[in-house]
Amino acid sequence: MSGRSELRAGVVGLGMIGGGVAVSLARSGRVPAVHDIRPDASAGLAGVPDPLGSPAEVAEAADVVMVAVVDADQAREVIGGENGLLSAARPGLTVVLLATVALPVVHELGALCARHGVGFLDCGVTPGDKAAENGMVAILGGEQATADAAMPVLDDWARKVVRCGPLGAGMATKIARNVITYGGWRTVAEAAALARAAGVDPARLAEVIDTADPEGRTLLQLLRMRGPDGALPEAVGRQIEPLMTKDLDAARDVAATLGVDVPLVEVARARARRTLELGEAPSPARSDPRGYGLEMMDEVYGPGFSASVEGGGDPFTDQTVDYLFAQVWGREGLSVRDRRLLTLGVAATVARPELIQIIANGALVNDELSPDQLREAVLHLALYTGWCKATATHAGVTAAIDAHTTPQPPTAQEHK
Template sequence: MTTRIGYIGLGNMGAPMALRLLDHIGSLSVLDTNPDAVTPFIEAGARPVSNAAELASVSDIVCVTVLDDAQVRDVVAGPDGLLSTAKPGTVIAVHSTISDTTALDLETQCASHGVEFVDAPVSGGAAGAKKAALAVMVGASDEAFEKIREPFRAFAALVVHAGPVGAGTRMKLARNLLHFVSFTAATEAQRLAEAAGIDITELGKVVRHTDSITGGAGSIMWRDNTSALEPDDSWFPIFSHVRALGEKDLALAMALGDRLDVDLPLATRALAGLGPGLGVGIGDIARTHSMEEQP
């Protein structure tokens, strides 16, 4: 039997994801509070429904991409929510970035109806969805993951089973922590460059170009834990080299900031934390800098 799929939330992210699903499976039931968002799906052959309860009654898997925790709770467990009609064995997959505690709470509510809850936030933005290039981080039981893995490939190039319910959200939060901390670091680098008379639009071109080659921060994320490395570990010389280069360049940037009177708090923190974070301990440059900072 063909798996019946429903989609709630046809906004900037949900619409391209749902379109990919419709193209992939040839049928889809859809729901959005904005009638204009539904129209192109009807024209493409999708089935519109009036509320979440109706959607659940005609779906084996329901994908949810709404704004926040409150909206997720409402469409899943509200008066006319999915659980009011979902049959046992139905999978409810939430792509919204919510709290992991919300995911666990909804898992419990869904389990009381024999329904599988899946937290499946995505990374890659609307552009990634349009290209079917998203990464999906899935928190689910093994059984539920097997049900959703193939349909998710309609809009994703990478589908990762992060662990049980809640794990997908925790992975997304860690990923976005890196994302927005790096944005903050980018603003710090722009302030330094601007103070030094550098065209920051040209700097942006350089950053995007080189990150597309090196992989940016992801290029160091190969280890399976964050504990300190033993000297005979194969990663030790590699990350020691990274530490040496990083400490040298951070110290030079901080010296430039001192001369230009530009405060660089993230650079200061990075100099102290780079080596320990890599698992190879603090390096000579960072150690010397720390001693110089002490009164």
């Protein structure tokens, strides 16, 4: 391979990323040899020469070749195909894969290059729209010696090169970064829906976030709080948990009141302890199953519901309180709303309107389901349980809605 300052660069694939990499290399004084299936692909790319006829020709003209194709099949063809890079490779050539592919494909291509005496690096990149401005981060995986040898070329098109570990580490880091991006988008979508339902312009939400957290530090705070061993200190998790669960409960309450679907909030709440690496919460039912079961009954069906069984002492009542409510309804795996919908579906199969009314009333009291959502549930269940049974379900739901929405006469105390 040539001296470090004289390394020749190549780029295969001149789309937004590959074309941007080629422009940045040319601007840095390291004009690359390029190839693209479009003969005119370099037109409009400042300083980038006309494409060569094949990846093999790029391999003959370059020491470090960036492969910026769309998918795994294209990567296989460009690297190992009939006129691919390896068909003209010489010892010392380094292939840098910029395409996002599955980890097994990374190892497959790395092994193929190794058999030809060619170095291989997997290199996720972000943000793609900054490629032509020397503005991307190169997220690198591969052997240290291979990375060091290619570094002068990488530095000429990347704002920063972050070596994450051995082969596959760059791709894994890029994929994890994408999870944060798209998971964050889902979070934003739910938050914006809540804001809109409450009559708030989502632009005001964006203004608050931009002003309070202009560098986005809150998004990555969980990563930065980890200790040297990579784990979140237990003391930190325990400090955060009460605030996290309180705020997520508030979000669920608002969503239920406004009729907004927030599945990500539900998951975040159900898995709060896992997020904070605290493990499963000790069940209060272990120390006082009866007391916890009675509390859970009130949480499920509304304040005071447990009074109807407090005096009971028969085995069935005991198991209903101590096991059904304390041990099952009280588990974290599903929310109360989730369990209520499951129970509503089962109750619909026995066509008992009085049972349906109890279940539906709990949903209304807890603001988990609106009257319209309950009516929609009746229609959905009718197709699965049969129209006759759904008639009983409709009767129970209607009775619960009527009881919940009918204005109650003022009490004597309220007259005073």
